[in-house]
Amino acid sequence: MLNLLFQSNTITIFEFSPVQILQFKRNLTFKRQNMVEDFDISPHNPPLKAIAGLIHDVKRGKLEGSYNITVKTLDILKKIISVCDWKSAEELMKLIRTQGKILASALPQEVVTANITRRIIKLIREEYDLLQAKVHQITDDSQASLHKLVTQTSDNDISRDYSKPQEGLREALLDHLQEIETEMETCSENVSAQAEEHIHTSEVILTLGHSRSVENFLKRAVKKRENLTIIIAECAPACRGHHLAANLATGSAEIVVIPDSTIFAMMSRVNKVIIGTHSVLANGGLRAACGAYTVALAAKHYSVPVIVLAPMYKLSPVHMCNVEQDAFNLVECAEGVIPYNSLAAKFAKVYSPIFDYVPPELVTLFISNMGGHAPSYVYRLLSELYHPEDYEL
Amino acid sequence: MPDASVKKDFSVQQYFAQQMEEDKSMSSGIAAIKTLLMVLERTKFDTVHILHSTIQEAVKEMRNTDLSQAAIVSGTELFMRFITLAKFDDKPMEECKQIMLHRGKIFLEKLLQSRSTIAHQALQFVTDGCRILTHSRSRVVLQALIDAHTKSNKQFQVFVTHGGPDNAGDQMVAELEKVGIDAILILDSAVGYVMESVDLVMVGAEGVVESGGIINRIGSFTMALCAREMKKPFYVLAESFKFTRLYPLNQRDLPVEYKYIKRQRDNFKAHPMVDYTPPAYITLLFTDLGILTPSAVSDELIKLYL
Numbered sequence: 001m002l003n004l005l006f007q008s009n010t011i012t013i014f015e016f017s018p019v020q021i022l023q024f025k026r027n028l029t030f031k032r033q034n035m036v037e038d039f040d041i042s043p044h045n046p047p048l049k050a051i052a053g054l055i056h057d058v059k060r061g062k063l064e065g066s067y068n069i070t071v072k073t074l075d076i077l078k079k080i081i082s083v084c085d086w087k088s089a090e091e092l093m094k095l096i097r098t099q100g101k102i103l104a105s106a107l108p109q110e111v112v113t114a115n116i117t118r119r120i121i122k123l124i125r126e127e128y129d130l131l132q133a134k135v136h137q138i139t140d141d142s143q144a145s146l147h148k149l150v151t152q153t154s155d156n157d158i159s160r161d162y163s164k165p166q167e168g169l170r171e172a173l174l175d176h177l178q179e180i181e182t183e184m185e186t187c188s189e190n191v192s193a194q195a196e197e198h199i200h201t202s203e204v205i206l207t208l209g210h211s212r213s214v215e216n217f218l219k220r221a222v223k224k225r226e227n228l229t230i231i232i233a234e235c236a237p238a239c240r241g242h243h244l245a246a247n248l249a250t251g252s253a254e255i256v257v258i259p260d261s262t263i264f265a266m267m268s269r270v271n272k273v274i275i276g277t278h279s280v281l282a283n284g285g286l287r288a289a290c291g292a293y294t295v296a297l298a299a300k301h302y303s304v305p306v307i308v309l310a311p312m313y314k315l316s317p318v319h320m321c322n323v324e325q326d327a328f329n330l331v332e333c334a335e336g337v338i339p340y341n342s343l344a345a346k347f348a349k350v351y352s353p354i355f356d357y358v359p360p361e362l363v364t365l366f367i368s369n370m371g372g373h374a375p376s377y378v379y380r381l382l383s384e385l386y387h388p389e390d391y392e393l
Numbered sequence: 394m395p396d397a398s399v400k401k402d403f404s405v406q407q408y409f410a411q412q413m414e415e416d417k418s419m420s421s422g423i424a425a426i427k428t429l430l431m432v433l434e435r436t437k438f439d440t441v442h443i444l445h446s447t448i449q450e451a452v453k454e455m456r457n458t459d460l461s462q463a464a465i466v467s468g469t470e471l472f473m474r475f476i477t478l479a480k481f482d483d484k485p486m487e488e489c490k491q492i493m494l495h496r497g498k499i500f501l502e503k504l505l506q507s508r509s510t511i512a513h514q515a516l517q518f519v520t521d522g523c524r525i526l527t528h529s530r531s532r533v534v535l536q537a538l539i540d541a542h543t544k545s546n547k548q549f550q551v552f553v554t555h556g557g558p559d560n561a562g563d564q565m566v567a568e569l570e571k572v573g574i575d576a577i578l579i580l581d582s583a584v585g586y587v588m589e590s591v592d593l594v595m596v597g598a599e600g601v602v603e604s605g606g607i608i609n610r611i612g613s614f615t616m617a618l619c620a621r622e623m624k625k626p627f628y629v630l631a632e633s634f635k636f637t638r639l640y641p642l643n644q645r646d647l648p649v650e651y652k653y654i655k656r657q658r659d660n661f662k663a664h665p666m667v668d669y670t671p672p673a674y675i676t677l678l679f680t681d682l683g684i685l686t687p688s689a690v691s692d693e694l695i696k697l698y699l
């Protein structure tokens with residue numbers, strides 16, 4: 001049903017002008033009415049054009065990389081807050097939640113969109129509570145805890161009412177969104193600033209494929225430390241490790257590119273493994289590029305510490321229930337493994353999955369823009385980042 | 394004398410036993426809290442001190458039974474904490490009592506809801522066609538499996554250990570089969586044998602200790618060891634009132650009254666009834682406070698008792 005929705009929507013590249021905004025606001029209400037008549041049951045709200053545009057861009061490969069996708073999503077959600085017509089926090093949360101849900105179900109691989117949506121909903125809750133607290137005294141902390149279980153009374157148990165209109169909410173929200181935007185802008189810098197703490201002179205570092213955070217991190221390390229050896233597993237079939245090697249080659253470090261099959265053989269001489277990740281799961285496990293599990297297991301075998309660079313927006317409150325779970329993995333075009341016109345392609349099936357699940361036991365340390373964290377600490381970060389009711393969008 | 398103030402027609406032990414008898418699906422921890430609320434209601438007290446000693450007396454009586462000690466201890470401790478935190482210094486005692494009773498009811502209601510919250514959380518981990526191993530009978534595991542089958546219409550297979558010495562596994566299998574779940578009874582000693590063919594292990598717990606490890610019916614640790622060796626996830630389903638302030642480092646550290654039934658406590662040849670599973674063997678804990686990693690348990694306890 002959702003898919004149908006996308007097809008029926010004319011997809012345009014997202015550009016806001018006030019007239020357009022008015023137009024698609026009108027469209028939105030019009031469509032909503034239409035939908036009610038068409039389906040009778042309460043339908044999904046249609047995606048805003050901006051959201052549809054984003055989905056389109058990601059699917060076409062125009063917009064790549066979780067950082068860019070997060071920034072873009074944030075941008076759209078900000079515009080929703082600033083220009084859309086909403087009267088109360090509840091209405092706004094519903095609007096954002098619906099759009100976030102559409103994004104998440106259209107792009108199940110890009111969990112960052114859901115993460116930033118959760119973050120903004122939490123922001124709305126907080127700002128609303130803050131503004132309300134100026135009027136009435138209400139106790140904070142909505143997290144379920146043993147302490148709350150014991151101390152609660154019936155009066156502070158009723159769930160908060162977000163339906164009242166609140167003056168100044170829009171301004172306060174936009175103000176705080178600015179903070180998130182700044183955090184996004186500086187997060188890569190904040191992560192790589194910690195390079196010197198972890199990488200020392202004459203160390204041998206192993207990494208896998210090409211992650212932008214790892215590139216910046218290593219560039220910084222190369223600048224500050226001498227005699228580094230950086231071993232890069234190429235990560236076939238896309239071989240993005242070659243790009244990383246090219247980008248790092250300008251420095252003074254020795255760059256070694258190895259095929260993925262030699263990861264184990266090389267591991268015995270490595271001092272540290274530094275990898276990026278696609279996202280961090282609720283238990284501290286990773287959903288990372290295929291090959292990451294191989295690297296982590298080899299590192300475990302030789303007791304080499306595994307450091308994972310994961311900016312806060314990659315932390316996701318999702319559990320991995322089952323490796324075969326929907327939307328956990330993707331299979332890539334297999335042309336890179338065996339060309340279609342080769343003889344083997346006629347007889348053999350070829351698969352090229354994109355992701356690996358790495359269990360938390362194999363990770364030594366996460367480095368985010370807020371500092372270093374152990375995998376067992378991820379649950380705490382999550383409870384600070386998102387509201388528990390928003391874990392399921 | 395504190396117990397003189399308890400009305401003569403009310404016997405703690407009797408009421409406690411009656412609670413357990415009336416609702417077979419109730420945990421002994423909940424029954425203990427219910428009993429204490431009743432004590433609170435029936436007792437006349439002029440000072441908090443008397444209240445405390447009355448409750449302490451009642452706890453002692455309840456612990457004098459052969460039911461799962463860990464849950465009684467953690468449940469009653471939580472209740473004591475509840476009394477301590479609910480005290481009011483500026484109100485007359487009678488008013489305090491009313492407020493406490495009122496809050497106690499809410500508290501109990503919350504606790505009673507916890508099992509279905511846990512069942513809901515475990516739901517996404519039970520997938521169609523999966524095979525689950527569980528140990529003996531646990532009420533919360535039972536409800537989680539039944540919910541997954543009846544509410545979400547999932548098809549799966551459950552291996553249940555016999556659960557000696559009282560063989561509660563028989564009852565578990567019967568209860569699972571009653572709702573149409575494919576359940577298979579296995580010997581306690583067959584855990585290693587079936588482990589390779591299951592997808593995940595789900596057990597309940599009598600108590601969850603500060604390290605995030607669990608105290609549960611004897612054999613759970615064996616199961617956890619096997620699961621770790623064969624790389625199967627080991628999930629624990631436990632209500633938060635089972636969190637207890639205990640930090641055992643090995644099996645010997647477990648209190649004697651947890652391990653042995655009353656008449657065997659002096660007998661060094663007796664069989665222990667429970668064992669301790671260290672947190673390293675537990676993948677996740679499903680509680681009414683959310684899905685927790687073992688390290689999150691101590692955080693919760695610190696928040697409550699600090």
